[in-house]
Amino acid sequence: MIKNTWCIYFSPSGTTKKTVNQIAAGIQKEWQECDLLAQREPMPELGPDDLLIAGAPVFAGRIPSPCAERLRGVRGDKTPAIIAAVYGNRDYDDALLELQELLEGQGFRVIAAAAAIAQHSIFPDVAAGRPDEEDLRQLQNFAGKCAKLLESLPQPGRPSVKGHAPYRAPAPVPLKPSADRSCTRCGACAKICPTGAIDPRYPQETDKERCISCTACIAACPQHARAFRGPAYKIAKAGFVKKFSARKEPEFFLL
Template identity: 55%
Template sequence: MTHSHKSITLNIYSKMEREIQMGKIWCIYFSPSGTTKVVMERIAAKMDGEKHTWDLLKEPDVTPKTLQPEDVLLVGVPVFSGRIPTPCIPMLQSLKGAQTPAIAVAVYGNRDYDDALLELKNMLEEQAFLVIGAAAVVAQHSIFTKVAAGRPDAEDLEKLDLFSAECIERLQSGRMNWKELQVKGNKPYREISNVPMKPSADTTCTSCGLCARLCPVHAIDPANPRKTDQTRCISCTACIAACPQGARHFPKLMFVPASVAFEKSVQSVVNQNGSYKEKSLYA
């Protein structure tokens, strides 16, 4: 069952203090299933300036990095259990701003983004960034792919373009009426719950080792990539998306009933609220 209900794809928050001449555009994302990358590259494409892209999944690094006041930081993360994915945290904490403007984006699979966007905003502000815009963006669910299937779609991308344009306008506006950016979420942040399903490989696995090299928590043994260390795995789906043989899957005995239950829970929200949790637009 593919869900197609939608109204506004983004929950957007923006503010601006002073006129800023954009320097380097830092586009940083963690994108195991590929959708966060699509979102962040779309936002960055509308901004003029030298681009510096950092894929946290493919280039893990905790070396300290300092951005300049004229730079612009774009950070996008998927929402895992309503929070920032754990492997991202030390890498994002390696970034230091100098009152550098930042745009925070949480990409979620249409259940809820809970505390993730607030957590990201707070983290950036603690590191001397000025969060001038933030968005919660719906994308195809990374595990239960029938939920929000095919998103972000063409309509979503158009709304991302509008969001980019608004952020650029605010970067260039020179407004002096700073107000604290209010983003949905709670602190203390919700407790992270572990997804019980863990992927493994079937007999079509060729032991190429790509999944082991890519796994952000080193849950796959390069010497035996068909197995997954279930105590380490965070069910991010990077290995599933990357496997050239399509050999990695969640166990069907668990996945099928869990998928049906999850789709019903999302549909219940739709029936109750009239749309997904994407109907509010803030500016």
Template identity: 45%
Template structure:
């Protein structure tokens, strides 16, 4: 029996939530990082899956969905969590629960948690914080108790079917060539293969999902969001989402 942490975490915050959840369990831990894991996998019936996905404009990311679809359960208990930047969950948690059920997981609980926004860095600074982690620990303990009863998720999950359409954000991603060390970490981590192998300065914005993996991994802080659309949106978005939201838990 293992706790299997499954996460897609371009900016690292969803992994923090997954780690915190999994650390409440005593079983041996297995990591499945969907940024680099693309293979098929089947979990056993006595494993426990902790699945944490970020929210991209109200949905779980396309690349994350495609990779998670290759992981199957055997009536395996699963805890579904979406992690968002203090803006909107929309249909993402419902989508994640639906996908896990389709893949033969027994979803026993679900949650939405809050982290520092990956694009607009003035929103939810420092989160998840101590208060968030305390609530995540409490939720994990509730999940452990529920596992003993072998009950499935009973709460109704907010959201709509069909899910909101995917959106392609108009923001540009630029790379400062004077800072770039040409380490090619951004090339290897990009889930969309939007950065040419022979030129890490460039980004194909037609296929880029704006996931921020390349920005987060850059050791020289050479990559960033830029352009008129981003600069115009940033202050309004940060003002509209300044009020602190709290995690929601469903059992």
């Protein structure tokens, strides 16, 4: 019998949250949320009778570094965990394995894993509108299997997910969002930015060294002033859409 279910996610453009919540809704009626983008301290400690459902977006084939850093503050005690790596229809490379191994190191027992597809947050024409109805149906079906598995724990073993260690080196993304003249300097972008790349006094400027292009600032801007812009973006977008538009399906791994 599970005492408390926790949904913990890092979700700059909202699709990882949606994915994690869909899994949770197929298992429990209620759960607690920990949004790693907003919440910095204190991180929850989970016990053996709790359940963790953790989600991370895939950035350059890896978990975004602020997400990994913040997850290292979450502790389990042989706590069962279901994990999801959410990616924009290119590939998830080593991100799911990285998430699994990170949480195992934090005291969690990963019993099931999903590599789910979502609209690409830099190139939204790719996998536009996903997770869609079919994705949500598949996630619900996966959640049903997880619920059954939770009834029959403990069981030996761990799900064998795709990925290789050492993980691929995270390639920096050269495209950075900027603000146009509709910026009112409200500071919402600076407040949400996980790397401190936006100075609240000059929110129209972005520190390109610090920015990880996560898109949290784009999603948070009430004026829709922030976006990826410029000729380099347009060229990259055309190439990316051409190469990665063929629909991929989610993958699921269970004990």
